[in-house]
Amino acid sequence: xxxxxxxxxxxxxxxxxxxxxxxxxxxxxxxxxxxxxxxxxxxxxxxxxxxxxxxxxxxxxxxxxxxxxxxxxxxxxxxxxxxxxxxxxxxxxxxxxxxxxxxxxxxxxxxxxxxxxxxxxxxxxxxxxxxxxxxxxxxxxxxxxxxxxxxxxxxxxxxxxxxxxxxxxxxxxxxxxxxxxxx
Numbered sequence: 404x405x406x407x408x409x410x411x412x413x414x415x416x417x418x419x420x421x422x423x424x425x426x427x428x429x430x431x432x433x434x435x436x437x438x439x440x441x442x443x444x445x446x447x448x449x450x451x452x453x454x455x456x457x458x459x460x461x462x463x464x465x466x467x468x469x470x471x472x473x474x475x476x477x478x479x480x481x482x483x484x485x486x487x488x489x490x491x492x493x494x495x496x497x498x499x500x501x502x503x504x505x506x507x508x509x510x511x512x513x514x515x516x517x518x519x520x521x522x523x524x525x526x527x528x529x530x531x532x533x534x535x536x537x538x539x540x541x542x543x544x545x546x547x548x549x550x551x552x553x554x555x556x557x558x559x560x561x562x563x564x565x566x567x568x569x570x571x572x573x574x575x576x577x578x579x580x581x582x583x584x585x586x
Contacts, residue, residue, distance in 0.1 A: 406571045409440045419445035423452055436576045437483065437564060454560055461553040467516050469496040471523040471557045473506035477582050478527045481565035486577040507583070518544030519554055526558045 410416040413424040413434060420442035428434050441448045458468070469492040476484035485507070492498040492506070502512050509524035511517040518541045525533050541551060567573070 405436070405440060405573055407440060407443060409436050409574070410442060411439075413439075416442040417445050420448050423448050427452070435487065436573050437487070437568060440571060440573050441567060451560075451563065454556070458553060458556055458560060462547070462550055463519070463553045463557065466492075466496040466498060467519055468557055469498060470502070470506045470511055470516055470520045471554065472561045473503060474509050474520050474524045475527055475558055475561040476565055477507040478509070478524060479562065479565040479569070480582040481568050482579065482581050483568035483573045483575050483577075484561065484565050485582050486575045486580045489580045490577045515544045515546075519546060519550075522551075522554055523558050526555060527562065531555075 413421050413428065416424055416439060423445070424434050424438060424442055427438050438448065441451055463471075469488055472484065472488040473492060476488055489503055492503050493500075498506070499512075505512050505517075506520055509521060511520045522533065522537055522541045525537055538551060541554070542548075546554070
């Protein structure tokens with residue numbers, strides 16, 4: 404059970420958050436518990452959705468974004484995000500079970516994506532303290548400097564949701580996937 408009451412519906416959410424939640428429902432078909440929880444602070448929901456939306460317009464493709472989300476959730480031990488991104492990775496980004504497993508282990512079966520996921524995992528483990536060689540490896544795999552920035556921001560965005568879900572024990576509303584162990 405969540406440590407903060409999750410509004411039961413869009414209408415039960417703060418008025419300022421309702422248009423944002425309607426947009427989430429239009430995009431996803433449902434409003435997952437995370438969004439309704441964060442809607443407790445309309446400003447926080449607006450900030451989260453703003454960054455998420457902006458990054459969605461970036462140059463990293465959806466499968467790579469899901470790969471990063473899976474790696475970050477596994478490292479941070481966030482079962483909510485791991486469950487959500489396992490579902491989204493499989494059903495929307497069309498990641499295979501083998502790919503999802505590789506992502507959860509901080510890598511990828513795709514050589515180019517492997518560099519991005521490895522950097523994401525290193526960013527989490529080292530709290531942003533990566534080396535020139537770490538960045539060079541991602542550039543050599545074919546990523547641009549703009550994409551390097553996007554990788555770092557996707558790590559930050561996913562860490563944000565991991566922390567929200569872990570701090571408030573958001574009830575999982577996806578098929579449950581459990582992290583192996585928090586790092």
